[in-house]
Amino acid sequence: MNQHTTRSQFIANVRAALGRSLPLVSADVTPPAVDDAVARLTSSGDDLVETFAARAASVGMDVRRCPPEALTKTLIQLLDELHVTKLVIAVGSVPQATEFSEAFRRRNIAVPDWRGDRAMAADFEADAGLTDVAAAIAETGSIVYRGDAGHGRGLMLVPPVHIAIVRPADIVPDLLDWTRRIDDVHHTQLPAAQTIITGPSKTADIEGVLVTGVHGPGKVVVLLVNP
């Protein structure tokens, strides 16, 4: 690599622009406090499930609900409805019940193993990606997806449909609550990537006409498992 500006030169330029020649003492630098009274929109006292469901629907997610005991049946019906023949699933997202695999076998639904493939070939061929979520945010109707060993990043991005299973315990009230969780985690323990998803992929670049499914999924189904 050629010679380029070094870190110390770069920082020195910034410091000089600020009229200082010495670094600041870390302990003396305190950022403005984030006051909940100013910034919070949704509180734990609100009905989080209803708020989340309403907001998720308003940003264009297809919100379905079912009690826990009907999860498998509802999922199968959903896959029928969407004509899914190839499905990629995040590890641990659904109970590995025998009736689930049996239903797949009867319907000729292939469930390719996407793990270990950086090129995401299985994701590109799948009709849908089925995952759970790391969290859901009631304030904005968002779901949070963390990439890790059991959660390929392509599952919620590449197939034209993303089915996300959300449980009430996943839901936090406000963006403030979720971001404070990040602050509590040591930076080296953060995943390589996490994504806050707030609706299906969309654009209005051509004459302001809203179009979905530009690059990411054109359909996001939120399956809210709620007694």
Added chain:
Amino acid sequence: MTTTEHHTSASVSLTREGESILFPSLPYHMHDRNRRAVHNDKLIAAVEVATLAKDVGRKKIFADTFGPRYDSLRTLAGQIKQHTLDHLDHYLEQFIDRAEANGVRVHFAADAREANAICVEIAQHEKCTACVKSKSMVTEETHLLPALEAVGIETLETDLGEFILQIDHDVPSHIVTPMIHKDRYDTAAAFQRELGAPYTTDPQQLTRIAREYLRDKYRKADLGISGGNFLVADSGSLVICTNEGNATFCVTAPRVHIAFVGIEKLIPSAEHLAVFLKLLARSSTAQPMTIYTDIISGPKRPADSDGPEQVHIILVDNGRTKILADEKMRETLRCIRCGACLNACPVYRKVTGHSYGAVYSGPIGALITPMFRGLRNYKDLPYASSLCGACGEACPVKIDIPRLLIELRSRAVKTGLAGRVEKLAFDAYSASLKHAWTYRLANALSGPVLRAMADHDGYISKAPPPFGGWTDERDLPAPAEQSFRGWWKQNRRNL
């Protein structure tokens, strides 16, 4: 809808015409482009509808959510940004330490040339040949694409608007909605011509054509380039906000990810990030969040299946330390590139983005373009404003844009950039205001002259040179025969 065979690689560089729109010869004068834009009915209609709708939408969504707290939220956001800027060395050091601990490689670019050079070197070192790119104002600023093409790296814009502009040899005209000046017919023609696609003007079908074409490119790309909306110092993370998911693809599918980020994008912690996430999309397009908010904290972990093997962040200065050092103008670096000021501005709505002759247009562009590229080169920009204040009220980080426009005007006058005639006129005007008798004398002398210049309707529509320029776009009412003071003197006894 199937993709047809395409013959061109669609790896296109900006034509000379495109380059001259965002990088015109200097000093740049707005007048010609303003005039052409104002008389382009189709352009004005498109821009007006889009910007007005977003401005109205912004006000409504904040009224419906934060209500009377909107102002305090903007104050808080402004304070967070200002604090970070005032301690930028501290936060930069923290960010670099933590990002590197997470496996991110951080690079330092003093200027545009160096930023592009670093990117090219990484790409060549990693033997990359095909690149997919998401929208980044900084890469437009550094003019990155020609540098990559020069070394044979095919680079495609993936943001739908930017993609359409690229293959149509055109350039963006708005920070957030780049092809606001183009319509479906332009797009259909471009797709047919450059991609060999069947002609269709249906936006959904056009989008489908682009989606299929670009998915193939994502699979084949070995380099992904992105910008960055925020850098979180505390966690060493990069935050990217998009609606299409194109950035998510660019930072996930290829083997190498390079992000270009201006140093002013730093914020202290994730909690502070929440404040900006609450403001950004609502200010920009009246939605609660952008569809995708990617938080990248490193390359793929050993146990991960997908994700890039390398993540590089190029921290870009390119004139930002100059603005940082300018205490009055430092607050312009708070900008989070939401575009709310463009959408609020009645002048932008009439002259549209290309008239600003630079990468950054609208009210914020009128401030930072002269700062980045020299006030003498962009003297017209701070004057392209009625100082109505709409931009200042729209800004989520409370940059006092009107006050700073006046500051730049003041600097233009002080450094002799104001026209000689204008200076003479204002000197004469201030002399006439020094005493009551000078004021009365000026009125007595100018009254008959102005009345003689007026049309039969009492308006002066054409003044002789050197004042002709002023009346080109304005009519001045000629003064009445009798001044109010004269009338008062005459009639006060009768009242």
